Amino acid sequence: MRSLANLLKGTGIGIGFSVVVLAQAVDPKDLLNPPPDSWLTYHGDYSGRRHASLTEITPENVGQLKQVWRFQTGRNPSIKATPILANGILYVTTPDNLWAIDARTAKELWHYEHPKNDAFHIGHRGAAVYKDTVYLTTPDCHLIALNAKDGTVKWNIVIADSSKGYWSSNAPLIVGNHVLVGISGDFDNLPGQLKSIDADTGKTQWIFYTTPPPGGTEPESGGATGGQMWMTGTYDPLLNLVYVGSGNPTPVLNGKVRPGDNPWTCSIVALNPDTGKLVWGFQVSPHDTHDWDASEVPVLVDADFNGEPRKLLMQASRNGYFFVLDRTNGKNLLTAPFATVNWAKGIDKTGRPIPDPAKEPAKDGVLIAPNESGATNYRSPSFDPKTGLLIVSVQDGYGIYFFKPEHGAYGWAGADYGVAGKAFLRAIDYKTGKVVWNHPIGDGAGAAGVLTTETGLTFSGDVPSNVIAFRTSDGTTLWHEPIGKVGNGPITYELDGKQYLVVGGGSSLYAFALP
Amino acid sequence: MPAAQAPVPGKSPASLPPPQTVTPQTYPIEQIQSGEGRFTSQCGFCHGRDAAGGETGPDLTRSALVAQDTRGDKIGPLLRTGRPERGMPSFELTEADLGALVAFIHAQKTKFETLGGGRRAVDASDLATGKADAGRRYFNRKGGCSGCHSPTGDLAGIAARYQGLQLLQRMLYPSGQPAPAPPKVSFTLPEGRTVIAPLAGQDEFTITVLDPTGARQTYARSAVKFKIDDPMSAHFDQLGKYTDKDMHDVFAYLDTLK
Numbered sequence: 146m147r148s149l150a151n152l153l154k155g156t157g158i159g160i161g162f163s164v165v166v167l168a169q170a171v172d173p174k175d176l177l178n179p180p181p182d183s184w185l186t187y188h189g190d191y192s193g194r195r196h197a198s199l200t201e202i203t204p205e206n207v208g209q210l211k212q213v214w215r216f217q218t219g220r221n222p223s224i225k226a227t228p229i230l231a232n233g234i235l236y237v238t239t240p241d242n243l244w245a246i247d248a249r250t251a252k253e254l255w256h257y258e259h260p261k262n263d264a265f266h267i268g269h270r271g272a273a274v275y276k277d278t279v280y281l282t283t284p285d286c287h288l289i290a291l292n293a294k295d296g297t298v299k300w301n302i303v304i305a306d307s308s309k310g311y312w313s314s315n316a317p318l319i320v321g322n323h324v325l326v327g328i329s330g331d332f333d334n335l336p337g338q339l340k341s342i343d344a345d346t347g348k349t350q351w352i353f354y355t356t357p358p359p360g361g362t363e364p365e366s367g368g369a370t371g372g373q374m375w376m377t378g379t380y381d382p383l384l385n386l387v388y389v390g391s392g393n394p395t396p397v398l399n400g401k402v403r404p405g406d407n408p409w410t411c412s413i414v415a416l417n418p419d420t421g422k423l424v425w426g427f428q429v430s431p432h433d434t435h436d437w438d439a440s441e442v443p444v445l446v447d448a449d450f451n452g453e454p455r456k457l458l459m460q461a462s463r464n465g466y467f468f469v470l471d472r473t474n475g476k477n478l479l480t481a482p483f484a485t486v487n488w489a490k491g492i493d494k495t496g497r498p499i500p501d502p503a504k505e506p507a508k509d510g511v512l513i514a515p516n517e518s519g520a521t522n523y524r525s526p527s528f529d530p531k532t533g534l535l536i537v538s539v540q541d542g543y544g545i546y547f548f549k550p551e552h553g554a555y556g557w558a559g560a561d562y563g564v565a566g567k568a569f570l571r572a573i574d575y576k577t578g579k580v581v582w583n584h585p586i587g588d589g590a591g592a593a594g595v596l597t598t599e600t601g602l603t604f605s606g607d608v609p610s611n612v613i614a615f616r617t618s619d620g621t622t623l624w625h626e627p628i629g630k631v632g633n634g635p636i637t638y639e640l641d642g643k644q645y646l647v648v649g650g651g652s653s654l655y656a657f658a659l660p
Numbered sequence: 661m662p663a664a665q666a667p668v669p670g671k672s673p674a675s676l677p678p679p680q681t682v683t684p685q686t687y688p689i690e691q692i693q694s695g696e697g698r699f700t701s702q703c704g705f706c707h708g709r710d711a712a713g714g715e716t717g718p719d720l721t722r723s724a725l726v727a728q729d730t731r732g733d734k735i736g737p738l739l740r741t742g743r744p745e746r747g748m749p750s751f752e753l754t755e756a757d758l759g760a761l762v763a764f765i766h767a768q769k770t771k772f773e774t775l776g777g778g779r780r781a782v783d784a785s786d787l788a789t790g791k792a793d794a795g796r797r798y799f800n801r802k803g804g805c806s807g808c809h810s811p812t813g814d815l816a817g818i819a820a821r822y823q824g825l826q827l828l829q830r831m832l833y834p835s836g837q838p839a840p841a842p843p844k845v846s847f848t849l850p851e852g853r854t855v856i857a858p859l860a861g862q863d864e865f866t867i868t869v870l871d872p873t874g875a876r877q878t879y880a881r882s883a884v885k886f887k888i889d890d891p892m893s894a895h896f897d898q899l900g901k902y903t904d905k906d907m908h909d910v911f912a913y914l915d916t917l918k
Contacts, residue, residue, distance in 0.1 A: 221751065221752050263696075263697035263698075263700045263701045264701060265700070265704055266701045284701065332704075332708070332709065485900065487900075503904070507904075508789075509786055509787050509908055510782070510786075511904050512832070512899065512907050517715070518716065543832075545828070545832070547782050547786070549786060557708075557713075557714070560713060560782055562825070563716060564833045565832075565835075565892075565896055565899065585864075587863065588745075607863055607864060609861070609863040610863070611863060611864070613864070625865060
């Protein structure tokens with residue numbers, strides 16, 4: 146199995162061209178091949194695998210991990226962001242806030258706070274770095290470029306009109322000089338969009354719409370709006386394709402007024418980052434009526450499939466199905482449920498689940514699995530190349546869904562209620578879709594992302610309050626520490642020759658290392 | 661526990677308007693407007709920008725707690741503790757922010773009371789599609805509900821206590837107020853004696869129970885011998901067995917137990 150980094154070595158792209166840069170600057174080329182003393186992008190690298198090659202912490206010694214420092218934001222909101230580490234500085238966010246912290250001491254270097262605003266403050270996924278700039282999206286849909294050195298504002302632009310119902314929690318994806326930012330907004334009938342902003346100037350380079358923009362005439366969406374692209378995508382530099390998942394159509398629960406499949410909502414789309422043009426799309430939930438965004442991470446893996454080396458893309462989707470695609474063309478290789486599901490009649494010949502009309506929201510209520518928060522969600526999975534396992538934070542749950550014509554055709558347009566759910570960390574064999582192990586982590590749904598490392602360790606959090614290390618091959622618990630609810634993806638890096646684990650618990654960030 | 665609304669003959673209780681505010685109260689327009697902003701940013705995602713229900717949270721304009729609240733005396737404590745078991749976080753708020761939120765919630769409640777009907781609401785009449793006879797048969801046989809429940813015992817008068825959506829939710833997976841009895845933990849002590857205590861919380865590593873004084877006692881799971889009897893697990897398993905028809909039939913049956 147060859148990693149993206151190895152592939153790049155083979156082509157000579159991304160290595161050997163490092164130039165001396167300012168102390169607080171990030172060489173954009175490093176994003177292609179991140180050094181071990183960094184975590185330069187939301188997913189750590191472009192592949193979305195969240196798999197680290199560091200080997201100091203092992204299944205044998207992980208039990209000795211000790212807290213090295215704790216950084217308290219001193220604010221209410223919990224940390225849901227994956228921190229960025231560049232040049233020994235950690236950048237971590239909550240809505241409207243970005244802190245730059247010395248990664249060695251946890252000392253605050255600077256703090257940027259965006260003015261109070263009334264957009265949704267439900268969480269924030271993280272910052273992005275490029276050269277000597279740190280980028281922050283805000284709930285009221287600003288994209289702010291900050292000096293990495295001192296947090297002063299270089300420029301501040303509006304990426305969407307929050308008064309119309311848009312908000313942003315997005316960790317931007319930097320590709321070349323493109324800052325790719327996504328926006329949320331499914332309480333209103335608004336088109337989903339991904340914007341490419343010039344990293345240096347803040348000028349808009351292109352906008353990709355998942356559903357027709359206002360005044361658009363394209364009929365394909367069947368009258369649907371929505372398809373918000375609120376999660377951070379992945380990137381294959383050799384194919385020069387960006388992969389992003391899109392959200393649910395609007396009106397959300399009323400599917401009657403938007404007949405057909407409603408592309409490109411609930412889809413994985415492959416875009417050319419230089420033009421924003423769609424190269425291919427694959428819809429994981431045609432005609433969704435349950436709020437099941439397909440925003441989950443499209444994980445890029447180069448590996449054998451049915452005996453042939455393939456460029457794969459895999460997604461464990463909110464609708465409860467696991468998909469493996471050929472990422473060169475979007476053709477489906479495997480579709481299999483990984484959680485409790487009862488809403489599809491089968492799989493069509495292109496690999497898409499066929500929605501059961503009897504499971505559309507109804508006046509007297511329909512019992513649906515998964516529930517609205519989904520079989521999984523924003524919490525990032527991790528792929529371990531040695532075992533071929535995608536480790537996913539899963540919920541097996543049920544909800545009741547209602548729609549009657551009186552609910553109308555705007556925004557939610559219906560009502561749904563979660564009934565009950567149980568949370569698991571679940572390992573899926575990418576070749577078969579079969580669940581290899583299943584580790585209960587509490588009632589309801591977890592909030593933590595997943596990290597795997599080369600030594601066969603998996604780090605994540607349970608529902609109540611623990612960060613936990615598991616053995617990747619079988620899910621056995623090896624270490625834990627109660628730090629408050631883990632709401633983000635743990636990261637790891639090497640600094641001064643030592644491997645650190647950094648993870649958010651409640652509104653604090655914790656670093657652990659071996660003694 | 662508030663007194664339930666008395667059933668009206670020939671009319672389903674839950675088709676009545678939302679619970680009426682017990683203590684009418686008014687707020688300055690500036691405070692309501694300030695509360696609207698705070699509400700949208702902190703509460704709107706779950707409860708809807710208009711407080712009438714959002715992505716995961718209930719419609720507050722139909723909330724019994726809001727109906728009984730006077731100037732934040734019920735809402736305030738709830739906001740400060742949250743309902744972590746139901747996904748509701750706690751909030752640390754200044755008095756001014758709390759007052760503004762309370763003002764906005766009450767203003768919305770008043771607005772929705774006068775609108776009537778309530779959009780995105782589920783009326784009891786919407787749910788009345790099942791057959792009580794078939795529901796009774798399912799209850800006694802296939803569903804196995806009668807193994808734990810009885811229409812003349814714990815469920816006597818259930819439809820007078822809960823109506824409409826609330827009854828359906830309680831039937832599928834009991835939660836909310838009053839909270840269902842917690843699972844019972846039976847500890848086997850070293851000398852062989854058994855001690856039973858209500859479960860207050862657990863994770864993979866610890867188990868927390870309430871002692872006879874009501875205090876929380878936490879033990880490492882590895883240090884004690886115990887068994888948890890959780891009657892709710894049968895409700896969870898049942899969710900995977902109901903057809904939608906079964907669900908509506910059992911609901912119709914329970915709705916006869918007034």
